[in-house]
Amino acid sequence: MSFQVDKKGYYGKFGGAFIPEMLYPNVKNLEDNYLKIMESDAFKREFIDLLKNYVGRPSPLYYSKRLSHKYNINLYLKREDLNHTGSHKINNTIGQILMARHLGKKRIIAETGAGQHGVATATVCAREGLECIVFMGATDVARQMPNVEKMQMLGATVVPVQSGNKTLKDATNEAIRDWINHPNETHYIIGSVVGPHPYPDMVARFQSVISEEMRSQLQEQTGSPLPDSIIACVGGGSNAAGAFYHYLDEKSVRLIAVEADGLGLETGETAATIAAGVTGIIHGSKTLLMQTDDGQIIEPYSISAGLDYPGIGPIHANLHDSHRAEFVRATDDEAMDAAFELTQMEGIIPALESAHALAALPKLNFKKGETVVVNLSGRGDKDMEAYRKRLIKNTELSANKPAEKNEAADMWRAEHRIPENKSQSGANEVNGLFVP
């Protein structure tokens, strides 16, 4: 059984291209040419050069000693957070901007949730000197402001979308509407493995550099290209598709995708599409999605703008259907805890999206000492406002409960002659961490 797309654009029973007639020539043109272009020597040379010298690839594979110890495994982090612009999204936008040039397109549009895909698109447009319009839900504009400002500085027009619950789905609707109105001159740089065929396959191929590098890095560091498990978060599913790609046919490798569960499946405030979804059509593709019995989209919810999407790429719907991958869920709170754990144990502040992947670690049964790779899809700069709120909440909680015994902090205070609950700078202590 193949987990790749078939000639008709399907992964098992999912995929296809369900598009309005106006877009047919664009999508057909892309379908007819994308593989020829991607496989040409000129394209490959430029793509590989830009990934190396502009993005900074290969991204490191980092052995996390302290978390390995905590979870009794050998844990490696694939550091997509260290890419130029701060996430895996740039792998795809570099590929698609070259594709747009080969197709002769002069105007670029994109949707964005967390703003990482918007920034990555605005970046490659600045480099290529092309007009760039990014659609972003108004809720996401407010919660990911650092990325909005970056896009504007890069010269992109950011259009806040006011429909629906003003998040990623609504931004994608608006981008498709714009594309229908300007089909001739526009290339739509879709940011995930979603949309009509051939987008899911094209984006997965661009992101497959992640697992291609993982194989040689694991070979070098562990003596085998194969880990026991790979964990990645899924919104539309592009970082997970990239991390799984070169392992899809390696049945010994456990593939684990983590969905955003918001406040929890039972509350209905969730973005866990695999858990809460049924088969339907969204944004040009047949896949699993959250919808009512009469076909209305159910508004998703997650604290993470990049995972707050009611659908999922057809490749993942099929990986679930065929039982090739496992899908687990992580709530807002679990992701927050995981983000603080990584920050305080490894000195790496992850994106809230990536924190969902980390949040799966305590939920899964691993064999002692097995090799686990977590795809750290992005860095947390854009999420500092959410993290700051959590710090304040922790402070308030700890003010109302007796402090837990923290022997390391007590020893440190004794050594530095600092009274209890005060740091050297006078900051308060919360869970062994000093906050202003």
Ligand SMILES: Cc1ncc(COP(=O)(O)O)c(C=O)c1O
């Ligand atoms: C850092 C990061 N990780 C993950 C995602 C989710 O997207 P995907 O599922 O396509 O990887 C996003 C989306 O914005 C993101 O910014």
